[in-house]
Amino acid sequence: MEALLFNVDGGFLEGTVRGYKAGILTQSHYANLTQCENLEDFRTQLSATDYGNFLANEPLPISTATIADKATQILVDQFKYLRNNAVEPLSKFLDYITYAYMIDNVILLITGTLHERDTHELIERCHPLGVFESMPALCVASNVEELFQSVLVETPLAPYFRDCLSASDLDDLNIEIIRNTVYKAYLEDFYAYCGSLGGPTADVMQRILSFEADRRTVNITINSFNTELSKDERARLFPAIGRLFPEGNNQLAKADEIDQVRSVCENVGEYRQFFADAGSSSNGPNDEDSGILSQLEDRFFQTEVHLNKMAFLQQFQYGVFYAYMKLKEQEIRNITWIAECIAQNAKDRIQDFIPIF
């Protein structure tokens, strides 16, 4: 059925996004980029790719922040082009993608206000895809209730915030709880929406979102060790989707140390290698933990990239749009990392990016 009617509305945009995807940097591009001596070389090298002359009009010297900004701007422009040409239900799907950025922006603003940063500076740091009209007013609010009533009530995020209205004061822990609760609600909602779209979109997207949920669950668990977060509260932050749900989530909710997390993850085939060969380099308990964590983070990213790449193997589905955004974000992280390494002359760590193709 998708094959019959998908192209009526989605064919052009799917073609466009697949064309964009063809411009994602490959291994050989990265090989060239990592050989650069300075950022000017870096610019020359990037101008031979799909990025083209995006840095041509920047005065020297170029900062890595400019590179990241300009690269993000390209992505944002592409996304806006897709969004403006989309019709229901793709437009709604694309909106869902922006909600994640909105949540990030909201949390960024609240945290910034809490630490009394300059509002304008904060707004500049917000991701352009997550900007909404009344966003600047967020910095007025001093508690969640007010936050919700004054600003968020008219945004699409409103339903996600309903669950966390109980948390009264805004402090770092509460903000973290809010972030996770909201994100949980968002993931579940997006998951349900993809399910309602049905067909291959549901297949592909639910696979990606399940992983995303599991990643959050594991991260929350690990980060909540030795904090004042109670186990009950922790359990409430876990998204009710994903491959670890429900029994894995229950066990994680009770976990006290990283070995328990490992045993839970080993129940799922794909997650088994996350903790594999982690224990080999153990000098002390703290060193080991941080080693495992950074390694875990990398493996999460790798799996995410892998899943997103898989999304392109199926046609007639919206997963490609989500996957493209995520892959491109990873690519921007990669080139920023390489640029940073070049700028700070840290050549030994320059290979620590996550190749996409």
Added chain:
Amino acid sequence: MSDDYPSLLRSEQMSLVQLFVPTEVAHDTVAELGELGNVQFKDLNPNVNPFQRSFVGEIRRVDEMGRRVRFFSTQIEQEKDVVPIRPLYDSAPLIAVGPRAPQAMDELDVTLAAHEQRLTQMNETYQKLSERTKELIEARHVLRETAVFFDKAQDHQTDIRTSFDDSSAPLLQHDDRENQYSVGTGVQFDLEFVAGTIERVRVPTFERVLWRVLRGNLYMNHTDIVEPFVDPVTGAETRKNVFIIFAHGDALLAKIRKVAESMGATLYPIDANADKRSESLREVEGRLEDLQNVLYNTGSSRRTELTKIGESLRSWQDVVRKEKLIYETLNLFNFDVRRKTLIAEGWVPTRDITTIQLALRHATEESGTSVPPILHELRTQKTPPTFNRTNKFTEGFQTIMDSYGVASYQEVNPGLFAVITFPFLFAVMFGDIGHGFIIFVAALYMILAERKLARVDLGEIMGQFFYGRYIILLMGLFSMYTGLMYNDIFSKSLHIWHSAWDFPSNTTDTKLVGIDNGHRYSFGLDPGWHGADNNLVFVNSYKMKMSVVLGVIHMTFALCLQFPNHLKFKRPIDIYANFIPQMIFLQSIFGYLVICILYKWSVDWSNATTQPPSLLNMLISMFLSPGKVDPSEQLYAGQPFVQVVLLLLAAICVPWLLITKPYLAWKDMHKIKEQGYVSISGEGDGNGIHRNSSDEVLEGEEEGNGRDIAEDGDNGEHEQHDFGEVVIHQVIHTIEFCLGCISHTASYLRLWALSLAHAQLSEVLWSMTLEAWLEPNGVFDWIVLIVMGVFWFVLTVFILCLMEGLSAFLHALRLHWVEANSKHFEGGGYAFTPLTFANPDSKE
């Protein structure tokens, strides 16, 4: 052949040359060659990263200069009053070659940097000042608008005062400060308020957010500021609103301030006191005046700076563009560090080698050194690029053929024949004297005004017409000719000679029958047919047959073009195995049809004993029931026998075409094997070259650069004759040709269809607009006639000339690309892209 005058028949003979350029003259040499524009350099370091090449530093410097120049030109473009830019041909040339060139470049670099710095500084100052001005203007607006508002409120207050008791306090009054107010002019407002400006688009959101944050405890008023604010840097306009918000309580006011600031509003301290307000208004106006003076001065000095830049901007752009090209080319060269020479390889037209030698000498003299670059020819097995020398007349036609595919090196170039066949086939479809004349005149105008138009940017669509002006000219001419043949001028007919038909005028019959009066109309279609009932039947049959005849002639001609190719490339087998059977096949079926058509035209059927036969049925039954012809439809005596012979001929051609070439290839292979040779993979043809060029290799090795040439030999194309490939290729070729003959002949019927459609359309247009009003009585009819005439002419130009013309153009294009080119064109070449500075398209 290379010694002849350059011809379009075959592409230029090319030579691979090697240049040894001493580093000192390298830049000037490339500059000179770029001006000359006939060397295509090869990349000699394909494995080197772009940023690891020898001249990256220079390229980067030029890039930086380019960025500055771009910055200037955007600044000039954004300037509201037009800053004059002196065109390139008017400005003094910057010397970028010769011994002083590096110094000149350094100077230019410094100049550009200085200009940029000054300009940025001025921009900053200007921006800062305009920012201040903007603020002051906004402040003035806020003061004025709030004054209006306060005045109004005061009126209201007095209204209220007269109608209510003192005890019922007015709305804008607050109890605990009531004692402060006094009736009269000095009304005090004891509600605190916030005033400022905000962008108009944000007003609704602002209101909404405030309302929610303060839970409705506010009174807000806002008015539009009429004039827009213009950003000095980007030139973008923003429109703003003045707002004033009343609320009570410090907490609320703080919240309002915070929201306002985060929403991008600017707040201004306004005093509630009217006197103080007018005082500050005066102050603001005074400061504004001062600022505007300063701003004006800054602006004018910035403008002076821009004007100065504008004078030499074009030549800077030119120099930067050229320098960048030069260094990019130099990066393609091989750098020999020991000898400080650059080694370049490239294709040049053999004919131009002497010119290039001269240019090289000139470059040496210019740069003031005594070491000239050395040029020598290399022998190679590689296929050279295809380069057809065109002039402004043939350029268009050549482009038509090149956009289908670039001809193989030294192949017969269909572009030459397209000069005549293309406009002719177009004209067969477009035949009308009037329409042809219109496009002829349009093309003639473009050609006469060529010099003027070439300099103007015509835009994409007009530019294309201008590019094809000579094609259009010939198309117009040929259309006039075919129009004469069809006797069509705006769907009417010309009556030049005596018609062969008389229509009796004195009969009472409703149907007039023409009587042959013995005259013959000497050229084109007899006007007697015009308006006759059976006109369409006659013209239809005539045009259909004509298009088949033309088609077969065109295809036969295209097929014949194979012949010189086979001769030139020394492939006698292809003549026997491809050309001859193809020719026989085509002629025995469709050539026969053409002869029948011509024969049928020549017979006077009114006196013949048999009915005129249908040629289409004849052709079909020739295949379906060979050897049998219905005597009542026989065209000539002995027809069955001739047809059987022809059919057999055609039938023999198919296996001939299919088998001969693979068989010969197989025999060849067999012979080589029997002689005991075994092909070593990858060395088949390479050996020969090694032997040929061994002298050069040795020489080269002595010179210390043997690598390039040796690589050349190895990289040469080894044509591994794979037997299976030959078979498959030949099978496909045979099927394609035999089926193609049929479908292509049918395809030429588009000539008939389009010319008919064109004639009918122009007739419909005539009869529906002008015809009814041609005999005007009275003023009204005259007016209608004029209106209709204009209407008719506009439609003629746009629908009949432009739209129909484009469609006929398209079909003529297809007939050339598909029907004719498939008969002979190999099109496996790659175009010659020399380094040249003359590139008007790139506007950097």
